[in-house]
Amino acid sequence: xxxxxKLQYNRLERWLKxxxxxxxIGLLFGMVLFILSSKFLFHKTxxxxxxxxxxxxxxxxxxxxxxRNDNLESIFPSQDNFVVRLIENGLYALPFISFLLFEKDFLxxxxxxxxxxxxxxxxxxxxxxKTIPTPFKKFPYEFIVGFxxxxxxxIFAYFLIIKSIHVGNYNxxxxxxxxxxxxxxxxxxxxxxxxxxxxHSCQASEFLKxxxxxxxxxxSILSFxxxxxxxMGFSSNWLTTIFVxxxxxxxxxxxxxxxxxxxxxxxxxxxGVLYALSLMFPPMxxxxxxxxxxxxxxxxxxxxx
Numbered sequence: 148x149x150x151x152x153k154l155q156y157n158r159l160e161r162w163l164k165x166x167x168x169x170x171x172i173g174l175l176f177g178m179v180l181f182i183l184s185s186k187f188l189f190h191k192t193x194x195x196x197x198x199x200x201x202x203x204x205x206x207x208x209x210x211x212x213x214x215r216n217d218n219l220e221s222i223f224p225s226q227d228n229f230v231v232r233l234i235e236n237g238l239y240a241l242p243f244i245s246f247l248l249f250e251k252d253f254l255x256x257x258x259x260x261x262x263x264x265x266x267x268x269x270x271x272x273x274x275x276x277k278t279i280p281t282p283f284k285k286f287p288y289e290f291i292v293g294f295x296x297x298x299x300x301x302i303f304a305y306f307l308i309i310k311s312i313h314v315g316n317y318n319x320x321x322x323x324x325x326x327x328x329x330x331x332x333x334x335x336x337x338x339x340x341x342x343x344x345x346x347h348s349c350q351a352s353e354f355l356k357x358x359x360x361x362x363x364x365x366x367s368i369l370s371f372x373x374x375x376x377x378x379m380g381f382s383s384n385w386l387t388t389i390f391v392x393x394x395x396x397x398x399x400x401x402x403x404x405x406x407x408x409x410x411x412x413x414x415x416x417x418x419g420v421l422y423a424l425s426l427m428f429p430p431m432x433x434x435x436x437x438x439x440x441x442x443x444x445x446x447x448x449x450x451x452x
Contacts (some may be wrong), residue, residue, distance in 0.1 A: 293334030
């Protein structure tokens with residue numbers, strides 16, 4: 148069991164080295180980024196603890212994947228397998244628990260700990276991808292696969308919008324609407340096999356344009372009811388709502404460009420840092436999108452043309 152966890156740590160170190168990052172610096176940077184993001188969240192909204200809880204559970208949820216657990220069962224006997232799952236869930240929950248204790252939010256800690264423990268008993272994603280219908284059947288795979296994995300997060304985002312209208316908290320509803328776009332961004336995180344790009348008979352610029360237009364249609368299907376609810380519930384802020392909504396289109400498009408700028412590999416750490424800085428300073432995003440677009444063309448040309 149000790150060897151298993153050492154192996155996972157070595158894999159993490161190897162991945163950071165492949166990205167050109169010193170493992171110690173990378174882990175330190177990740178820790179600092181987590182703390183700053185948490186402080187920002189708790190500073191911006193009074194519902195931060197519940198959002199924090201949902202994020203923590205969603206990460207632990209992924210550990211229950213069927214294929215992953217089949218692999219664990221082939222390595223460890225039943226009792227040891229449960230202990231491994233319990234330790235992994237605890238390690239994933241530990242940063243969240245630590246920050247919640249720092250914020251003296253003991254109630255959320257007492258909710259998160261037993262949930263993390265109980266989830267070690269279940270294969271949480273065993274049937275998920277097979278049973279949830281989607282409205283994206285005629286579109287590329289990103290939204291089909293992504294929605295089936297995160298549908299409960301989308302439901303949570305709509306819950307925030309409905310709750311914001313009920314209590315008259317515009318910022319909460321705006322966060323819920325933005326959350327739908329953030330969730331959708333992760334649908335484009337992983338690069339697809341080269342074959343799925345090669346089968347398109349078009350130029351690289353046309354391929355990127357089609358990807359962007361499809362993402363616009365899909366995210367509109369996913370978020371339109373939220374937009375209407377926000378406009379009707381907060382009619383005096385309709386212009387701000389529209390502005391944020393259109394900004395979501397731009398950010399989603401930037402994620403597509405960022406993905407293909409590194410294709411067929413995942414984005415490396417320097418690209419990720421540049422993209423994160425651009426999101427924090429939106430005027431810089433226009434320059435970053437152009438840089439990612441030109442790189443994407445160079446990456447896709449050998450495959451498509």
